[in-house]
Amino acid sequence: MHECLNGHETFGRLDRELQDKLVDQFERLINAEAKVLSQGTDERGKTVYKPSFDRFDIVLVSFIGVGHLMNQPHYAVVWDAPAHSSNLSVFPLSSKVKHRKYGIGPIDTLPAEDTAIMINQLTSVSRRSIIEPVKKRTPAGRLVNVSLTVKQQRQVLALFHETLLKQPTLRSVIEKELGNHIPFGLSEDNRSDLDVPVSYGLHQSLLLYQLPWSKTMKAIPIQALEMPFGERRKLVRDLLSRDPLHQAEAERAIALKEAGQTAAEAAISRIS
Structure with missing residues (x-):
């Protein structure tokens, strides 16, 4: 009992x-x-x-x-x-x-x-x-x-x-959500936002994002560049690095990729 x-x-x-x-x-x-x-x-x-x-x-x-x-x-x-x-x-x-x-x-x-x-x-x-x-x-x-x-x-x-709404940081958006698009012309203001969670969207050739404490949308120019996934990942990692040397190297590589892709597209256009 x-x-x-x-x-x-x-x-x-x-x-x-x-x-x-x-x-x-x-x-x-x-x-x-x-x-x-x-x-x-x-x-x-x-x-x-x-x-x-x-x-x-x-x-x-x-x-x-x-x-x-x-x-x-x-x-x-x-x-x-x-x-x-x-x-x-x-x-x-x-x-x-x-x-x-x-x-x-x-x-x-x-x-x-x-x-x-x-x-x-x-x-x-x-x-x-x-x-x-x-x-x-x-x-x-x-x-x-x-x-x-x-x-x-x-x-x-x-x-x-970040913790309760599960918003990604701007860094995470650039690294994982842009497909084959690469940001260029990152300002110091953009860089200061990299580790902040953001709401974001893509509009034409722009990545638009908003910080949790602001009603103003900020913009980062982006461009589609064809390259292997591993190469893009390293390029983006260097671009977002805190090391100015890595940043400069990544920006030069992006400029070369952009110039090469533009030249190739122009050549194809002339042939067609």
């Missing part, structure tokens, strides 16, 4: 550390649910929750049951906070940077020398779980919400688009 245990007996069989954690979690859950949200109405009479939050604001959140490490108060970055919703989406933060890719540096007023954004743990939390927004005083003495810097915002957007 199976032994039937009531809730008290089951709890009593747990070790003391786990009991304390469960009690703490339960108390925080009760306190959060008892919290009264401040609210008003907009011009259409719809409920608006206060305070308002902007994307990239830093908040202290009472996470409850979100994985082993996050089952406790923790700082987080606001991702989405609709004024009419009692929930908001946040990315938890950690002072333990295990992978440099996710490190976004120190955050204003927080004690950690470096910060990792837990990009794979986008979480919906109740506004009741917000312990407080992190604030600071401006030189004029005004109290304002602490937010990520512009550089940090771009890092988070790039991580979001």
